[in-house]
Amino acid sequence: MDRLPRRLSVDLAPFKAENGPHATRYGLPEAVRFCTRCVISNQRPNSAPEFATKADSLKTTIRFDAEGVCDACRAAEVKAKTDWSQREKELRDLCDRHRRQDGRYDCLVPGSGGKDSFYAAHILKYKYGMHPLTVTWAPHIHTDWGWRNFQNWIHAGFDNILSTPNGKVHRLLTRLALEVLFHPFQPFILGQKSIAPKMSVLYNIPLVFYGENEAEYGNPVDDNTSAKRDWTYFTAPDPAAIHLSGVSVKDLKARFGIEDNDLAPYLPADPAAMQRTGTEVHYLGYYLKWHPQSCYYYSVEHGNFEASPERTPGTYSKYNSIDDRVDDLHYYTTHVKFGIGRATYDAAQEIRSGDITRDEGVALVKRYDGEFPERFFSQLMDYVSLPAEQFPEAARMFEQPILDRAYFNHLADRFRSPHLWAYENGAWRLRKTVWDRLG
Template identity: 50%
Template structure:
């Protein structure tokens, strides 16, 4: 029986033969182009292996990391300044990955980084503590905090229309650093991990650069911009006039090209390992893991700790695509050789979809919704090919296997 699918998902569910990711997992694309919740999905080969696993195999055996470091040394030499001014911008929150990147650039490669942080919706205590410890380890910072009223409205719209409450954060995460780079005249930006290592097509890993389409538009006449599924010209009707949207608007491509802005991924230059980054950050910047022992919805304790809405991001992902936070963590750990696929299956089936109750009240207050409306929106996002009902309980039809 052919069931209707939502969100542009493939009807047949396939799990990667090496990791635990399914072909329902969304890929990354420019957020400001999204009119609806429809999205592209992770790339799979005819052999049932996802591109992320294929690249992990390639990375382990075919990349000359000494040659990649030479490329990094040449990049740093080209941008390094001798007058004391900043020569590289590192976007981050003070999590394990941004600590690793900034510390490496400053203390190993002699660069002078300026950190740029797009503020979380609502800081967690551990997130704020890790952010402060990051700066105390020797870094200047620009903390970009958007208008809280506008940000909460945009989060509400993104939840109601896309069932993606994290969209406003993702927008700023991509745009804030290039905007600061233009303002400070610092052409080099260094992010951590290329998303293609996890879920986009394999070919994106062979360039160190972020595609400029993620943070630019051709001109001011390009009005095909959507925020929470709402066209830019209609945002004022929802309480966010154009003059309050500056932090979310993509930069003009001409300005970025003229300033010679280059947005690189550190994962191109060094063998990227979240677990290694955790121990590195703990040693060099007093980074602390989740004080609860693990994060809701997964078994891990050291990723995505700074925002009280993080849990809703992963839970809504689970509802829409049938896989969530534990899948993300298990796939990475399998590819890095820390756990087996069999262990990953067990962990996903145990933790994926666990409801993030700790900050649920904070989320409802932030977006101005009651619990009944919340569940109405969430349940409406369940695709019939992924979900069924057993009495009054929703049941996932395709458990990780």
């Protein structure tokens, strides 16, 4: 692996041309379309195993049908027709099969103490009589209110194992994920998706509950027909093919001074060990009708959940994904790479849930999507900077180990796709938006 350069030239010519076709990146569809029911575009990448992602990986994207309706909206239709009383019976049967009466934990609930994980753990314990162990993969940098919500979760009656990775390694992987993939949230996702299956093996607790299925947000609608999460999200058949932050494990060890034990928390779970344990990873949202706003109200009522004291940058909400300061930066990067920011994700979900209309969603996206993540930006640049005295080996792999705003903005421009972005009069604009076209 070569040294990461300070600046690579960005050819602006493709971004200035008005007439297509325009070059596309990441395997995205060239023709940008918007769902006729919500505000999501066909550029939304589907969830995929993060440990297989490289700089040149191509994305599969949300599917639109012949009527211009996205898979997530079709999943919402199916959800509205589901017999939830029958699904709850299936949940009770599942709990009855796994419930332990000897004082041991009988299920695992991963989460941060946010509205969704609070709801899941609390209802499993207090309504269905389970004995959950909650497990948390630590955020990069807790927000103050996120930390208080985490404490409120525990004090609502739960044991918790907080897994905090090596701080120096986490900073380095976050910097690499930003530099190589423009995906600074990936190191968190790597641990968050695999921690519960690993703990299942370690503590011999076969039953694991995550919240809602990714199909509710745009993964193939057929994925929602199963209660169980596909093992491909948290296991890897070929360890040699694993990439973390877009870099091979081999290069991480040879070029960045990272050792095997440093990488262990990020690596996928061992499928053979999971089979011996009998690990089953279920979506609670398969059994109970999942509604994020209801989870919020439930967590406020039963656990004093605290919304952010201010609107989250890039969107209009104050209670969704608020525990990690890197969240703001993460959603800004999705806006740069895919033309989809945080307001789009929030509004699309609320339209499908019947909480707002499409017209309201369009207005909210127009007002807030792509807002620069100003509030924590300086702290985040310090976090992903790698001073040579702290990172003597890794810092040599970067021409500019210390990040600043100019470097970040240039990096962002390197990840833009010409089919999404135009450059005019010294400024960037999206070529197509949900508010200037119908569907």
